[in-house]
Amino acid sequence: MQQNARCAVEGGCPTDYIAISFAILFFILLLSKFILPLVVHKVPNTKGSGFWIPVIQIFASFNLLLSFVMSVEFLAFKRRHWWQSCYVWAAWVEGPLGFGLLLGCRIAQAFQLYNIFVRRRLPPIRSYIFLPLLVLPWVAGAAFIHMKKPLNYRCHMGAPWIIPIVCLHALYVATLAGFLGAIRHIEFRFDELKDLLKGIVVSASSIGIWAFSFILNEIHDDISWLQVASRFLLLVTASVLVLVFFSISSSEPLLSQISLRKREPKEFETMGQALGIPDSGLLLQRESTPVIDPNEPLDKLLLDKRFRQSFMAFADSCLAGESVHFYDEVHELEKIPVDDHVRRIYMARHIIEKYIVAGASMEVNISHRTRQEILTTPDLAHPDLFNNAINELIQLLKMNLAKDYWSSMFFIKFKEEASMRSTNHDLEHMTDWNFSPRLSSVHCFDDPFHQEQFSKGSSHNSHDSDP
Incomplete structure (x- = not known):
């Protein structure tokens, strides 16, 4: 009994080490959710907030x-140095x-x-x-304490501080709920709204359990078993929170670097395909x-897709394909109806982050004025958002x-393939004309194939009628 009472005060109880093991396990799972897409699935990392916000969440x-392990008496040690304070x-x-x-990372995503949208x-x-x-309110609170x-x-x-x-x-949870109320009417293409709601539920539930455990741990510090149970619950709840919170992604619709969950049953190579743009990335054989x-x-x-792909391949071979890729994606954007604001915003944001933002993976060479017009636009769904950029890049491509x-x-090669397709198309057209499954419009007596079919049919019938 004395040993149990001592570990309840100084730390080092068996349940404390079990809780620490839970925390280590859940943090390893959290790291795996971030590393596996980069290593196993070869997910390209980005330089923007889509990459750094998950890194900050891990930190x-x-x-x-x-902090829970060091401040809630999980380990039996004496605080001799300033960093143990x-x-x-x-x-x-x-x-x-x-x-x-x-919580700030999640609020920053909701703010975006x-x-x-x-x-x-x-x-x-x-x-x-x-x-x-x-984070400033937390800094002010820490300084005050x-x-x-x-x-x-x-x-x-003491109780007055709780x-x-x-x-x-x-x-902070209420701030998340406020953003949820502001965007609840948006018909998101992906699961942003659902993920935000899950984040609110998880964080609110965790805070409720923390408050209960915290009050028990702070006020009833004379009850040994209650001290041990409350801090065990505190650390295990925190471990579950960080893993679940990290697994709920609302930063990138096409490519989630926070979670390995697949949002669609089918993998998409382009944003146009993910948004369901007609014939996005497809090249029909009979075109x-x-x-x-x-x-x-x-x-x-x-405007011709086959020519555009041939020209794009040539530009890529010259290590200068950004402009043609940009033109191709803007062309995909123009297929989205003007009144479909949500999908147009998805596509416009994707194009801006990939081609327009300074330091983007495929940054295009446009004037500073045009770049700023796009970045400071009051309407991301505007149909003429990228017109000036397209005009500038077309002039560069011409020169x-x-x-x-x-x-x-x-x-x-493009001309040869075009000639072959034209020849094959003519042959298919002739074949379809000769062996069309449709009924002939020629009368039976004038149809040259009718006599042959009739004679064959008669011979078969006479053959079948023989005993």
Whole structure:
């Protein structure tokens, strides 16, 4: 009994080590959910918030779990150094660098959804600026606790401090709920709204369990078994929270780097296919191939999909295919009806992040003025959003790649394939004319095939009638 009472006060009970094992296991699972798409599925990482927000979530999750272990007496050790202080772990690491940063990442994602789909414009504040602003209340709270020093030698604080701390946690959940109410009318193509709702439910449930465990651990510190049970529940709940919270993705619709869950039963190679744009990425075998005249304007020639793909392959071989890929995706965007704002916003945002943003993976060479017009547009669904960029890139293509393309092997191969398709099309047309399964419009007595079929039918009938 004395040993149990001692470990309840100083830490090191068997249940404490079980809870720590749970925390380690869940954090390893969390890391695997982030690493496996990059290693096994060869998912390309991005330089934007779609990559860094998950990384920050992992950092915040680690801080949250470690702060509980260090501040809630899970391990039996004496606090001899400054870095072992209760205020370092319970005030600074658990608050601003733990729960505050974790909820801040989700709020930053909800803030992006609100601006992009409700206001139809890119967020006015970048995530790397908005996220530190979200953590400022936690920094102020940690500094206030550090000055007042309400913690005792067991890192426990009095009852008057519990209510403000729980309210600060609940404030961030309420902020998420506010964004949910603002975007609930949007018919998202993917699961952003559902994921946001799940995040609210998970975080609210965790805060409820934390508050219950926290109150038991702080107030009833004279009951040994209650101390052990409450901190066990506290760490296990936090472990489940960080894993489930990380597994709920609302940052990228086409490519989720937070979760391995497949949002669609079919994998898509392009955003156009994911959005269900008609004939996106498809090249029908029976498409007619028009005669390509090099004297025609390039923008008119690029409307033909076969020519565009041939020209794109040539541009890629010259390591200058960004402009043609950009033209191709803008052409896909134009297939979406003007009144379908949600799908147009999805596609426009995808194009901006891939081609327009400075440092993008396939950044195109356009003027600063045109780039800023796109980035600061008041309407992402506007049908003329990329017109100026297209005009500038067409002029560049005319002066550079177009002249070399006409004398390249790509154009020669394109003409040969076009000629072969034209020949095959004529043969198929003749075959369909000769052996059409439809009834002939020629009268039986004038149909030259009728006599042969009739004679064959008669011979078969006479043969069948023989005994």
